[in-house]
Amino acid sequence: MHRGHLPAEMIVGERRMESVVVDFRQDEAGDWIMRLACGHERHVRHDPPWTVREWVLTPEGRAAWIGRSMPCPACVAGAD
Numbered sequence: 001m002h003r004g005h006l007p008a009e010m011i012v013g014e015r016r017m018e019s020v021v022v023d024f025r026q027d028e029a030g031d032w033i034m035r036l037a038c039g040h041e042r043h044v045r046h047d048p049p050w051t052v053r054e055w056v057l058t059p060e061g062r063a064a065w066i067g068r069s070m071p072c073p074a075c076v077a078g079a080d
């Protein structure tokens with residue numbers, strides 16, 4: 001119900017510094033990690049604008065981010 005409308009064309013996209021949020025997971029410490037369409041992941045809490053927010057703690061909050069464009073630091077750095 002929460003992720004049934006993920007538009008495939010946004011996942012494919014062009015390779016840029018912008019990626020798309022496709023999923024979330026938690027690491028061993030319980031911190032939330034965004035999984036991006038480019039294959040990279042980023043902790044929600046590691047960037048100053050992204051300090052832990054209540055939205056990430058709820059399924060509804062996380063679902064609201066799936067499919068959104070996100071700058072990917074790893075892509076910016078040229079990692080592949």
Ligand SMILES: [Zn+2]
Nearest residue numbers: 038040072075
């Ligand atoms: Zn990336």
